[in-house]
Amino acid sequence: DAKTTQPTSMDCAEGRAANLPCNHSTISGNEYVYWYRQIHSQGPQYIIHGLKNNETNEMASLIITEDRKSSTLILPHATLRDTAVYYCIVGSGGGADGLTFGKGTHLIIQP
Amino acid sequence: EPEVTQTPSHQVTQMGQEVILRCVPISNHLYFYWYRQILGQKVEFLVSFYNNEISEKSEIFDDQFSVERPDGSNFTLKIRSTKLEDSAMYFCASSTRVWQFFGPGTRLTVL
Numbered sequence: 001d002a003k004t005t006q007p008t009s010m011d012c013a014e015g016r017a018a019n020l021p022c023n024h025s026t027i028s029g030n031e032y033v034y035w036y037r038q039i040h041s042q043g044p045q046y047i048i049h050g051l052k053n054n055e056t057n058e059m060a061s062l063i064i065t066e067d068r069k070s071s072t073l074i075l076p077h078a079t080l081r082d083t084a085v086y087y088c089i090v091g092s093g094g095g096a097d098g099l100t101f102g103k104g105t106h107l108i109i110q111p
Numbered sequence: 112e113p114e115v116t117q118t119p120s121h122q123v124t125q126m127g128q129e130v131i132l133r134c135v136p137i138s139n140h141l142y143f144y145w146y147r148q149i150l151g152q153k154v155e156f157l158v159s160f161y162n163n164e165i166s167e168k169s170e171i172f173d174d175q176f177s178v179e180r181p182d183g184s185n186f187t188l189k190i191r192s193t194k195l196e197d198s199a200m201y202f203c204a205s206s207t208r209v210w211q212f213f214g215p216g217t218r219l220t221v222l
Contacts, residue, residue: 002153034210043115043202043213044154087154094209096142096166098156 002102003027004088009106018075020105022088025069031091033064034099035073037084044087044101047073083109113137115214117203123220124193132188132217134203143186144204144211145178147171154202160186193221 005023012018024033035047048055048062050071055062061074075082087104091097116135124130136143145157158168160178177189186205190197198221204211 032209038154041148041200041216041218043204043215044211046210046212049210094142094206094211096159096161098144098146098159098167098169099154099211100156101154103153 002100003090004102006086006088006102006105008103009108011108011110012075012078014080014109014111015077018078018082018107018109020073020075020086020088020107021070022073023070024088024090027068027090033062033068033071034089034091035060035062036087036089036099036101038087038104039081039084047086078107078109080109080111083107113212115203115205115212117201117214117217119217120215121218121220123222126195126221127192130190130193130219132190132201132203132219134186134188134214135184136186136203136205137212138184140205140207140212142166142206142208142211143178143180144206145188146202146204146213147199148202148216149196149199157188190219193219195221197221 034049036044038044048060050062064071085104085106118133143160148154156169158172159166175191179187200216202216203214
């Protein structure tokens with residue numbers, strides 16, 4: 001089972017920052033937090049990952065709390081194309097380990 | 112930008128028939144995966160493959176399933192005798208180590 005808890009759905013206005021929360025209170029010290037998204041029935045798309053420090057790339061920012069029990073994915077200027085299901089996944093540093101997907105958060109960007 | 116490709120995009124088969132789903136991972140990637148997503152449900156990990164052998168498999172990946180990397184570019188998933196409940200989207204993924212790149216999926220319909 002997924003080790004994360006996310007809201008089922010969220011709305012955000014186009015152009016605004018979308019902040020997606022995730023709880024992972026049982027995360028182990030060597031486990032990363034990964035974010036993927038799935039647009040309609042397409043293949044999941046990697047967004048960002050982190051261990052302890054906050055991370056930023058061209059798609060998003062990831063804020064991880066100091067106790068690592070929760071995190072927030074931030075899409076700084078949401079567009080209609082960001083409407084998707086967003087998955088927060090906890091796991092080891094990749095390699096042969098499969099990802100355990102939960103139900104994710106359905107983010108709807110409103111025009 | 113390199114991408115994972117999958118063929119066919121849609122496969123229809125009769126119950127009991129064998130199917131082979133094909134994937135071309137990103138060329139310098141070392142780890143390969145199959146996932147499935149039954150309509151309306153979560154993405155589920157099936158199997159990972161590294162160094163020409165299975166690294167990890169889930170409970171779903173029973174004796175009816177097999178994977179192969181027949182040459183330097185293709186990665187296949189075979190279902191020996193399909194059941195109605197095998198109807199799903201099947202996603203291939205590959206990675207160098209940390210995050211996974213997913214293909215667009217093959218929709219398998221078992222009649």
